[in-house]
Amino acid sequence: GIRPLPQVEQLIPYQPGKPIEELQRELGLTRVSKLASNENPLGASPQVISALEKASQEIARYPDGSAYALKRRLAAFHSVEPEMIVVGNGSNEVLELVVRAFAGPGDEVIYDQHAFAVYPLSTRAAGATGVVVPSSEGFAHDLDAMAAAVTNRTRLIFLANPNNPTGTYFGRSEFERFMQAVPERVLVVLDEAYFEFVSHSDKLDGSQLLDRYANLVVTRTFSKVYGLASLRIGYLLARPEIADYLNRVREPFNTSHFAQLAAMAALDDQAFVQRSVAYNREALAELKATADRFALETLPAYGNFLTVHFGPEANAVNNALLKQGVIVRPLAGYGMAQWLRISTGTPEEQAHLAEALETILHV
Numbered sequence: 012g013i014r015p016l017p018q019v020e021q022l023i024p025y026q027p028g029k030p031i032e033e034l035q036r037e038l039g040l041t042r043v044s045k046l047a048s049n050e051n052p053l054g055a056s057p058q059v060i061s062a063l064e065k066a067s068q069e070i071a072r073y074p075d076g077s078a079y080a081l082k083r084r085l086a087a088f089h090s091v092e093p094e095m096i097v098v099g100n101g102s103n104e105v106l107e108l109v110v111r112a113f114a115g116p117g118d119e120v121i122y123d124q125h126a127f128a129v130y131p132l133s134t135r136a137a138g139a140t141g142v143v144v145p146s147s148e149g150f151a152h153d154l155d156a157m158a159a160a161v162t163n164r165t166r167l168i169f170l171a172n173p174n175n176p177t178g179t180y181f182g183r184s185e186f187e188r189f190m191q192a193v194p195e196r197v198l199v200v201l202d203e204a205y206f207e208f209v210s211h212s213d214k215l216d217g218s219q220l221l222d223r224y225a226n227l228v229v230t231r232t233f234s235k236v237y238g239l240a241s242l243r244i245g246y247l248l249a250r251p252e253i254a255d256y257l258n259r260v261r262e263p264f265n266t267s268h269f270a271q272l273a274a275m276a277a278l279d280d281q282a283f284v285q286r287s288v289a290y291n292r293e294a295l296a297e298l299k300a301t302a303d304r305f306a307l308e309t310l311p312a313y314g315n316f317l318t319v320h321f322g323p324e325a326n327a328v329n330n331a332l333l334k335q336g337v338i339v340r341p342l343a344g345y346g347m348a349q350w351l352r353i354s355t356g357t358p359e360e361q362a363h364l365a366e367a368l369e370t371i372l373h374v
């Protein structure tokens with residue numbers, strides 16, 4: 012039969028959360044709360060909706076393959092040059108482009124033991140070698156150990172801040188110490204998918220450090236706080252030479268006209284972002300209160316989700332939640348079989364979760 016490359020044969024596909032409609036059909040439930048994919052419970056800015064109505068007149072034309080207008084807007088937003096931006100089909104795609112352009116067989120890529128699933132997937136698909144660094148206590152990235160893992164084969168280091176699925180965070184001074192310890196020939200990919208949600212006394216904004224570090228790549232997304240997950244659009248900030256290499260391996264029309272227009276409209280509505288951040292802060296406090304009520308251990312949460320310890324019963328709890336129409340994320344694939352990741356939701360969705368937990372945990 013037909014066989015793929017050996018590194019592809021061994022891959023386990025990314026497991027997305029079940030779509031709401033599928034669970035409704037499967038279980039005959041009408042009340043379904045999806046708290047599994049770190050989406051924005053407020054949806055998207057109303058300005059995005061009007062931008063999309065306009066875009067529907069222009070379906071027959073190819074999108075702007077260079078995302079010219081969006082890149083100019085992003086450049087102004089971050090005070091960088093447009094040549095420093097690469098736009099992708101979700102930040103997922105730009106993360107993959109980095110691997111495709113910089114790592115292959117014989118090369119090493121460093122990431123944390125509980126890092127976002129796309130780093131190991133892209134690394135292995137490229138035939139490169141993943142170097143997994145154990146987390147420090149509390150499931151945080153161990154930046155000292157990651158810097159110490161660099162060999163002369165290392166091409167890339169992936170950091171997620173906050174990390175998914177652990178929600179953990181490192182501050183600017185810790186990051187700058189790390190950058191000083193990493194040789195300049197190694198690219199450091201700082202994934203800031205949840206950047207906007209973070210409140211921290213030493214908050215790290217990678218987009219402002221590109222003039223200091225030539226080997227820094229920062230990724231951002233419109234899927235989380237901007238609420239555009241279904242449109243698939245994200246981007247990367249890096250020195251122009253790096254962006255140029257990535258554009259060489261990028262598919263010419265990788266983002267749609269709809270996604271580009273929506274992203275510009277979303278960027279223009281920073282008041283919506285602020286509302287979403289405030290909403291998330293309250294929702295997270297409420298989720299934490301629910302976990303506390305059931306005496307469940309949680310990890311410090313800096314994004315829009317809470318990582319909760321359910322012990323050996325975690326898988327059974329997940330199945331029981333599904334039966335009641337509550338979709339959360341099991342973390343066995345992340346080496347955290349005793350934990351579930353719960354995204355913030357509307358008050359109704361979170362009440363649904365709390366009620367379901369009450370019947371499952373009998374407290």
Ligand code: PMP
Pocket residue numbers: 049100101102103104127171173174175202204231232233234240243244245
């Ligand atoms: N990075 C992290 C840390 C994430 O959690 C996610 C989404 N789960 C992504 C990147 C990719 O998101 P998107 O492709 O929608 O931008």
